[in-house]
Structure formats: C-alpha cells, structure tokens
Amino acid sequence: MTSARVFFFGGIASYRALFGWLSPWVFIPSLLVAPVFQILLFVYIGRSAQLESDEFYVIGNAIQYAAIPCLFAMTHLIAGERFQQTLGYILITPARRLPLFLGRALPVVVNGFFVAAFSLVVGGAIVGMQVPASAWGPIALATAVSAFSCTGLGLVNAGLGFVVRETSVLSNIIFGLLLVFTGANVPVDQLPRWMQIVSEGMPFTHGIEAVRRLADGGALADVWGLIGLEALIGVVYGAGGYALIRAMEVVGRRHATLERA
Amino acid sequence: MTTARLLWVGWLMQMKMLARSSFNTLLGIVYPLFFATVAFFMFRAGDDPKPLLYASLGAAVMGIWGATSTAAGGSLAQQRWHGTLELLVAAPAHFALILLPTTIAMATIGIYSMASTLLWGWLVFGIDVQIGDPLAFLIAVPATVISIGALGFLLAIAFVRFRQAWALGNMLEYPVWLVSGFLVPLTLFPGWVLPISWALAPTWGIDAIRGAALGGSPWEDIAMALALGAGYVAIGVLLVQRTLRAARTKGTLALS
Numbered sequence: 248m249t250s251a252r253v254f255f256f257g258g259i260a261s262y263r264a265l266f267g268w269l270s271p272w273v274f275i276p277s278l279l280v281a282p283v284f285q286i287l288l289f290v291y292i293g294r295s296a297q298l299e300s301d302e303f304y305v306i307g308n309a310i311q312y313a314a315i316p317c318l319f320a321m322t323h324l325i326a327g328e329r330f331q332q333t334l335g336y337i338l339i340t341p342a343r344r345l346p347l348f349l350g351r352a353l354p355v356v357v358n359g360f361f362v363a364a365f366s367l368v369v370g371g372a373i374v375g376m377q378v379p380a381s382a383w384g385p386i387a388l389a390t391a392v393s394a395f396s397c398t399g400l401g402l403v404n405a406g407l408g409f410v411v412r413e414t415s416v417l418s419n420i421i422f423g424l425l426l427v428f429t430g431a432n433v434p435v436d437q438l439p440r441w442m443q444i445v446s447e448g449m450p451f452t453h454g455i456e457a458v459r460r461l462a463d464g465g466a467l468a469d470v471w472g473l474i475g476l477e478a479l480i481g482v483v484y485g486a487g488g489y490a491l492i493r494a495m496e497v498v499g500r501r502h503a504t505l506e507r508a
Numbered sequence: 509m510t511t512a513r514l515l516w517v518g519w520l521m522q523m524k525m526l527a528r529s530s531f532n533t534l535l536g537i538v539y540p541l542f543f544a545t546v547a548f549f550m551f552r553a554g555d556d557p558k559p560l561l562y563a564s565l566g567a568a569v570m571g572i573w574g575a576t577s578t579a580a581g582g583s584l585a586q587q588r589w590h591g592t593l594e595l596l597v598a599a600p601a602h603f604a605l606i607l608l609p610t611t612i613a614m615a616t617i618g619i620y621s622m623a624s625t626l627l628w629g630w631l632v633f634g635i636d637v638q639i640g641d642p643l644a645f646l647i648a649v650p651a652t653v654i655s656i657g658a659l660g661f662l663l664a665i666a667f668v669r670f671r672q673a674w675a676l677g678n679m680l681e682y683p684v685w686l687v688s689g690f691l692v693p694l695t696l697f698p699g700w701v702l703p704i705s706w707a708l709a710p711t712w713g714i715d716a717i718r719g720a721a722l723g724g725s726p727w728e729d730i731a732m733a734l735a736l737g738a739g740y741v742a743i744g745v746l747l748v749q750r751t752l753r754a755a756r757t758k759g760t761l762a763l764s
Contacts, residue, residue: 277678416530423539
C-alpha cells in the first residue's frame with residue numbers, strides 16, 4: 248500500500264514540480280511547435296531528395312520527437328533534484344526505490360505519448376496525410392509503447408546523470424542518435440549493416456515501423472510482433488536504467504559524491 | 509575607437525566564455541552532425557552528386573544558426589540569472605554595444621560546427637567540396653556569421669520580456685533551417701513563404717557561401733546578408749532604448 252502511494256502520489260508530485268519549471272512558455276514552443284517544424288523540415292528534405300512519401304517523415308519524426316520529453320524529464324529525475332539540492336533528501340528516505348523511480352517515469356510516458364500524438368495529428372493534417380479511421384486506435388497503442396520504450400532509455404540517462412554534469416548535452420546527443428538510427432528519416436534497410444544492427448536495439452525503431460504499417464492499412468494483428476519488441480526493448484532499458492541508478496546511488500553514498508557531478 | 513574596442517573586447521570575452529561551455533562547444537559541434545548525417549543519407553540515394561554538395565554546405569551553415577538561436581534568445585535572461593544585467597545596463601556604454609558582440613560571438617562559435625560538418629561529410633560520406641572562389645568564400649563566411657549574429661541580437665531584444673526566452677529561440681531553430689533553404693531549395697515552398705525567406709539574412713548567407721564554393725556570383729548575396737544584418741541591428745538599437753526606458757520606469761529590469 249505504501250509502495251502504491253509512493254508510486255502514484257510521488258510520481259504526480261514530481262511531475263507537478265517539473266511543471267513548475269516546464270511552464271506553457273516552455274512546453275508549447277519546445278514540445279508542440281518544434282516537433283511540427285522538425286516534421287516539416289524532413290518532409291521538405293524528403294520531397295527534395297525524392298526518397299519517401301510525406302507520410303513516412305511525418306510518422307518517423309512525430310514518434311521520434313517523444314524522445315525530448317522522455318529523455319529530458321527522466322534526466323531531471325536525478326540532475327534536477329541535485330540542482331535543487333533535494334537529491335539527498337529523496338535518497339535518504341526509507342521508501343522502496345522501485346516505486347519511487349518508476350512512479351516518476353509513468354507521467355513521463357504519458358507526456359511523451361501526448362507530444363508524439365499531437366505531432367502526428369498536426370503534422371499529418373498539415374501535409375494532408377490520409378490514415379484509415381480504424382487505424383488510429385492501434386496507432387495510439389504503438390505510440391504509447393514507443394514512449395514507454397524511450398522512457399526506459401531515459402532511466403539509463405537518469406542513471407548516467409549521477410556522474411555526468413552536462414545532462415542536457417547527453418540528452419541532446421542521445422536524441423540525435425535516435426534521429427539517425429531509428430529509421431525516422433532514412434529507411435533502416437538503407438543504413439550500413441552495423442547501423443541496422445544497432446537500430447534493432449534502439450527505442451522507436453520497431454514502434455515507428457509498426458505505426459507506418461498501421462497507417463498504410465495494416466491490421467493490429469500484423470504488427471503485434473513489432474509492438475511486442477518495442478515493449479521488450481523498453482523493459483530491458485528500464486531494468487538496466489533502474490539497476491544503474493541503484494548502483495550509482497551506492498557509489499554516491501560510498502564516496503560522498505551525490506552532489507558532486 | 510572606444511566603440512571598436514568595446515565590440516572587439518566584448519566579442520573576445522564572450523568567445524572565451526562560450527569556449528569553456530560543453531553545451532556551446534561539444535554539443536554545438538556534434539548536434540548538427542546528426543542532422544547532416546540524416547541529410548547525407550537522404551541525398552546520397554540519388555545518382556547526381558550536386559544535391560549532396562548542396563546539402564553539405566547547407567548542413568554546415570545550419571550549425572551557425574543552431575549555435576545562435578537558443579543562446580541568443582536567452583542571453584538577456586542569462587545575464588539576469590548571473591546578476592550582471594543591471595550592471596551592464598548601468599554601464600556608460602550603450603547596451604547595444606555590449607549585447608551585439610555577445611550574439612555575434614554565439615554565431616562565431618558555429619564555425620566549429622561548420623568545419624566539423626564539412627570534415628564529417630568528406631571523411632564519412634566522401635563529399636569533396638571544392639571552393640571555387642576562395643576569396644569570396646573567406647568573405648562570405650564572416651558576413652554570414654555577422655548577419656546571423658545580428659539576427660540573434662534582434663531576437664535577444666525582442667524576447668527580453670519573456671522569462672523563458674531560450675525556449676522561444678529554440679523554437680525558431682527548425683523554422684529558420686527550413687525556410688532559409690539550408691537543405692531545401694526555396695522553389696519547393698509555397699509562394700507566401702518566399703518573402704519570409706528573403707527577410708532572413710541566413711537565406712542570403714547560405715546563397716553567398718554556395719555561390720562562392722560551387723560557382724556563381726556571391727557578391728550580391730554577401731551585400732544583402734550584410735544589409736539585412738545592419739537592418740536588424742538598427743531595429744534592435746531602437747528596441748533596446750524603448751525596452752530599457754520602460755524597464756527603468758517600472759523597475760522591472762530584474763523581474764521579467
């Protein structure tokens with residue numbers, strides 16, 4: 248019962264605190280306007296290069312942009328608390344760590360889903376993307392799983408936040424890697440072989456592919472495998488990120504370096 | 509003489525400070541490479557090498573705007589956080605002479621990104637950019653940097669009343685990349701976009717750099733970039749005076 252309270256109320260309180268900083272003046276330009284222009288940038292590059300359809304870039308970039316809220320908000324889990332000098336208070340509590348950290352991840356998944364869905368709908372409307380009405384439900388599912396998967400990677404990012412001072416630099420670099428490797432703009436089969444192998448293990452790769460197939464009229468049953476893989480990748484990253492956070496916490500306590508990075 | 513010295517020292521000091529920041533150096537160099545890599549993959553699919561050369565130069569200049577937009581948007585807020593804004597405003601020098609070299613330095617840091625993108629394109633994608641007119645290229649690059657820095661100056665002034673001005677500057681990164689024709693020919697855009705493109709100095713800057721590198725007449729583009737830059741500075745100076753007068757009257761300089 249206590250763990251459930253830590254999970255839900257701790258997560259909500261943390262998210263509300265984040266929004267103390269992430270005001271509409273930040274949220275609207277950074278998370279609603281910027282992704283639409285990222286979509287338009289690549290749509291027009293795609294038209295210039297005559298490589299893929301507009302729909303290809305709308306879906307790829309809308310899903311991939313969920314990385315911004317997912318990575319940055321999860322990094323805030325450690326770096327933001329440290330900046331506000333509250334990290335020590337959180338880590339000294341007797342609360343179980345699993346609900347403590349996962350509770351903070353849940354609102355991030357919801358936010359990442361919202362940003363991706365908004366970008367998909369608005370970007371798609373601007374370029375005139377046609378999607379069967381029956382496909383929107385499964386697309387929402389695949390988008391939510393993609394946001395979950397990237398939040399898992401965000402937990403790894405949060406763990407690295409114990410030892411990396413410039414977490415925003417790190418988050419931006421991971422965002423860039425996701426832009427290149429996940430097939431958001433370049434079909435995965437056109438990447439060099441080693442990049443294809445890397446992309447198989449990255450968040451979004453399978454989610455983006457699933458959404459593209461659904462938008463082309465595919466059935467949910469046809470993409471269950473892709474959605475399942477995307478979820479599995481999220482679970483693996485999430486577990487790895489949680490283990491990293493716990494390990495870094497121990498190291499931080501042992502060497503008194505929690506506030507140092 | 510004092511004005512020239514102030515601009516030079518302000519630019520130099522800001523360059524030193526920016527060079528110490530991994531956000532402005534490491535990220536400024538690496539981040540545009542991701543976009544350049546995607547663009548190179550996309551344009552490489554065709555048989556014609558011209559689009560790849562076109563994209564290589566465009567991607568290289570993207571970093572200059574990328575280094576300027578967010579940093580310039582939030583530059584006054586940053587001075588506010590540091591507690592130095594009031595001191596700078598109270599200094600006998602005109603505030604524009606302090607702010608202008610700051611934003612030009614931000615654009616200058618983008619040259620790191622420009623060089624790294626051209627190097628990346630050459631090493632990884634085999635894009636060999638031959639500079640057709642080296643003299644024009646050597647003039648076009650600083651002209652572009654100065655004009656983009658001037659646009660950053662105008663943004664910094666325009667956003668002074670916004671607490672989270674960096675987010676507004678960040679928001680403008682993609683639109684300027686898009687409508688300035690860094691990677692996409694302007695002919696692909698709807699007609700109503702063209703006047704916006706023409707009003708942006710980066711449009712003329714990238715045309716000048718492409719003209720100097722790939723053959724063409726860059727001098728008109730250089731002149732247009734500099735003229736627009738001068739226009740941004742003139743508007744910015746007028747806005748500075750109005751903004752500072754209002755802030756002094758209401759006592760809101762530190763409270764925005």
